[in-house]
Amino acid sequence: MNELSVIDVTDQRPTIEEWGHRIERLLDGESNAAIFNLRADDDREFDAIFLGGGASGRFGSAYMRAMGGRQLIIDQWPFLGGSCPHNACVPHHLFSDCAAELMLQRTFGGSLWFPPMDGVITSIKEVVDLFRRGRIGPHAIMNYQSKEQLDLEYILNVPGRIIDAHTVEAAGRTFRARNLILCLGARPQILDVPGKDLKGVYTNVNLVETLDYEPSATVVVVGGSKTAVEYGSFFSATGRRTIMAVRSECLKIVPDGEIRGYVRDRMEEQGLEIWERSQVVRIEDDGEGRVAGVIIRTPKGEERVETNFVFVALGEIPNSEMAADVLGVEIGPKNEVIVDSQLRTSVPNVYAVGDLIGGPMEMFKARKSGMYAARNAMGATIHYEPKDFPDFLHTHYEVSWLGLGEEEARAKYSNIVIIKMPPNNPNGLDVALPASDRTMLYAFAKPHMSGYQKLIIDGDTRRVLGAHHVGYGAKDAFQYLNVLVKQGLTIDQLGEMDELFLNPTHFIQLSRLRAGRQDLVDL
Ligand code: COM
Numbered sequence: 001m002n003e004l005s006v007i008d009v010t011d012q013r014p015t016i017e018e019w020g021h022r023i024e025r026l027l028d029g030e031s032n033a034a035i036f037n038l039r040a041d042d043d044r045e046f047d048a049i050f051l052g053g054g055a056s057g058r059f060g061s062a063y064m065r066a067m068g069g070r071q072l073i074i075d076q077w078p079f080l081g082g083s084c085p086h087n088a089c090v091p092h093h094l095f096s097d098c099a100a101e102l103m104l105q106r107t108f109g110g111s112l113w114f115p116p117m118d119g120v121i122t123s124i125k126e127v128v129d130l131f132r133r134g135r136i137g138p139h140a141i142m143n144y145q146s147k148e149q150l151d152l153e154y155i156l157n158v159p160g161r162i163i164d165a166h167t168v169e170a171a172g173r174t175f176r177a178r179n180l181i182l183c184l185g186a187r188p189q190i191l192d193v194p195g196k197d198l199k200g201v202y203t204n205v206n207l208v209e210t211l212d213y214e215p216s217a218t219v220v221v222v223g224g225s226k227t228a229v230e231y232g233s234f235f236s237a238t239g240r241r242t243i244m245a246v247r248s249e250c251l252k253i254v255p256d257g258e259i260r261g262y263v264r265d266r267m268e269e270q271g272l273e274i275w276e277r278s279q280v281v282r283i284e285d286d287g288e289g290r291v292a293g294v295i296i297r298t299p300k301g302e303e304r305v306e307t308n309f310v311f312v313a314l315g316e317i318p319n320s321e322m323a324a325d326v327l328g329v330e331i332g333p334k335n336e337v338i339v340d341s342q343l344r345t346s347v348p349n350v351y352a353v354g355d356l357i358g359g360p361m362e363m364f365k366a367r368k369s370g371m372y373a374a375r376n377a378m379g380a381t382i383h384y385e386p387k388d389f390p391d392f393l394h395t396h397y398e399v400s401w402l403g404l405g406e407e408e409a410r411a412k413y414s415n416i417v418i419i420k421m422p423p424n425n426p427n428g429l430d431v432a433l434p435a436s437d438r439t440m441l442y443a444f445a446k447p448h449m450s451g452y453q454k455l456i457i458d459g460d461t462r463r464v465l466g467a468h469h470v471g472y473g474a475k476d477a478f479q480y481l482n483v484l485v486k487q488g489l490t491i492d493q494l495g496e497m498d499e500l501f502l503n504p505t506h507f508i509q510l511s512r513l514r515a516g517r518q519d520l521v522d523l
Pocket residue numbers: 053054055056058059080081082084085090138142367
């Protein structure tokens with residue numbers, strides 16, 4: 001094995017700015033040197049090697065270090081933090097912010113202070129370029145924080161190769177640890193049709209790396225999941241005709257039918273075309289290796305869509321191959337590494353965390369599973385199974401939910417009471433409620449666009465079973481509300497809280513309007 005050149009930062013203290021320059025040069029391919037940050041003053045055996053320095057590896061490492069353990073991260077990228085700041089959560093949040101801003105502009109274009117937007121197509125490439133330039137900042141912070149503040153040891157910009165359950169090779173050197181914690185992440189599922197490799201076929205990974213032209217006025221999104229909906233909403237907000245080809249149904253992840261319907265109606269009102277039970281069967285070549293069109297099989301037959309841009313969002317496949325081949329860890333049907341509730345794989349002393357263990361492929365699970373694996377590796381017995389978590393997605397809105405949707409609640413309980421806004425009334429959505437942060441203009445000028453809020457209560461026990469919010473700014477409240485709901489929060493306790501007036505605190509106000517009654521009824 002050839003020894004690679006090494007940038008040893010162990011005795012250096014690069015600033016965030018210096019890290020930024022260094023990472024930029026390595027990402028630009030100016031050098032393939034490995035970055036070594038190993039403590040010279042610590043000759044203890046590693047308690048764990050974290051193979052992968054994304055959210056799970058970094059948080060697991062930080063926890064282990066905080067407990068007094070010794071850890072080593074090995075990651076093939078020149079920065080820590082993984083896909084989140086590089087091509088996943090962070091760009092998606094940027095695009096979703098743009099979608100919300102653009103929806104406001106398009107809705108009010110030509111009135112108030114908004115410039116007319118009719119027929120205006122805004123740039124996708126400029127936003128992608130903005131992200132690509134800006135992401136170096138978060139990358140640099142991760143390396144700086146991990147070294148200077150968390151005291152982590154790491155080797156970056158070189159892949160780690162598993163030798164056995166205690167040994168990993170990187171940059172021609174071998175490293176041994178009591179435990180191996182696999183944090184190898186996942187990769188986008190490809191669309192397996194003719195034309196899939198043409199220039200112009202993107203996933204969230206290559207979009208931000210390689211988009212070097214302005215997509216055409218019509219674009220196609222493949223999939224109906226969170227990622228598809230979020231990117232599709234951004235593309236449509238730029239003024240492009242956006243067709244989402246969805247094999248089954250769109251927005252299945254949203255648990256409440258009424259909320260799903262509201263969200264979908266608003267997406268379609270923004271011009272997004274949702275083609276359900278439709279599959280891309282072929283992508284056409286323009287003769288020079290670029291996308292020229294897409295053939296979609298719909299319930300009405302095959303349709304050709306002329307476009308130079310296809311965005312594929314079909315979910316992710318865990319990167320379990322190396323662990324399966326070398327260690328023989330047990331793998332599940334979706335390529336995920338099987339773990340028990342202590343994050344242990346089928347091989348002693350080998351743990352797996354994050355996206356590698358399958359869904360939900362969410363940030364909180366990555367960080368928390370990394371932390372729990374670290375605690376177990378350090379001798380604790382602690383169990384983690386991600387379930388019953390509050391969730392969200394972005395369309396042009398932020399959509400948040402926790403607990404049960406109405407359908408599931410009615411199937412489980414016989415006395416369901418619904419409190420919602422807009423309330424049941426003869427004008428339907430055309431009333432200026434909810435009126436919340438970031439939806440006030442809609443409430444006053446386009447009331448049906450001002451969002452939707454819904455609380456589901458068991459009328460017998462008075463307990464809150466589910467909460468659903470379409471609008472903005474509810475996510476934070478939902479993660480605390482979820483803890484209370486799991487502890488048995490009742491409508492009466494909700495009404496006892498002190499509201500901050502808007503957003504999900506509408507639930508508090510509404511609860512008070514009903515909590516005085518012994519026999520709860522809808523509102
Ligand atoms: C966040 C990356 S963007 S990490 O979870 O802090 O490592």
